[in-house]
Amino acid sequence: MMKKVMFPLLCVFAILLTYPQETKTEKLAINDINSDRLNWVLTYKEALKRSKEENKPVLMYFTGSDWCGPCIRLDKELFHTEKFKEFSDKELILLEVDIPRQQDLLTQDKLSENLYLKKKFKVNSFPTLIFVNHRGRKIAEKSGYIMTEYYYPFIQSVIQKF
Template sequence: MRIRVFALSAVIFLATSAFIINDDKKEIKWLSIEEAYKLNQKEPRKIFIDVYTDWCGWCKKMDRDTFSDPEVAKFVNENFYAVKMDAEDQDKIILAQDTTTQQMLARSMGVSGYPTIVYMKEDFKTIHVVPGYQKADAFLKNLESVLEWE
């Protein structure tokens, strides 16, 4: 009887562990810009920033169709720090002892429409700014090409 209970417990544990591990790959791990900055100090990676607004319909479509794609999520989580940045947010943030806002950062990156994806190097210098909605396959191609930038 003990062996059956142990075996059943082991099967349940493994099944739930696999679900948790796989679930982690199905969704992008979104960070704030401050979190990405701190993580990047310890483990440098390229960064992509989804610059959006709450009222933007295409931003919501990109969340629903592109960012929820399992292949996109897996690739992003393995290779990038992913940041969500509200282009209208005026709350103060501190990056490398500089005080700014998400709104000011978006403007300084040249963002003028939504959604816009900003790709950045590990040193937080902008690589490329891509305005507009992107389907999952096109977005994946952009992500792959950004990894090749030095």
């Protein structure tokens, strides 16, 4: 009787030992796919500080990186272009506010901050772009996906008003 119980338990234990484990470093890297292309800042506080120092507006990109089709499309067609990289380096402070379904893709601190920002700015749809000044006051917003060529005039108008 004991052998019949022990053998299946040992098999399950052996399988669990060989199952690959994901680390927090890997999770952050999964979320931070754009980091090698764009200069995303990591925290809201850092974004506001840099906004003040560099006299640039903060572009907060609210996204659902692992579930929102329009967000994935916008990320690919706008944020992963050389034109946007050159433009944003000169004109914007970038902060990605990701609300993934797989919440373990982010560190707990980053997830908490992102959920706080979603609530603070009353974001109910994705993708949403919100521009704020160095005090965190909203100066413009664009919700939903539009063709990428329409983003540039909108962003330019925000920068001119800033």
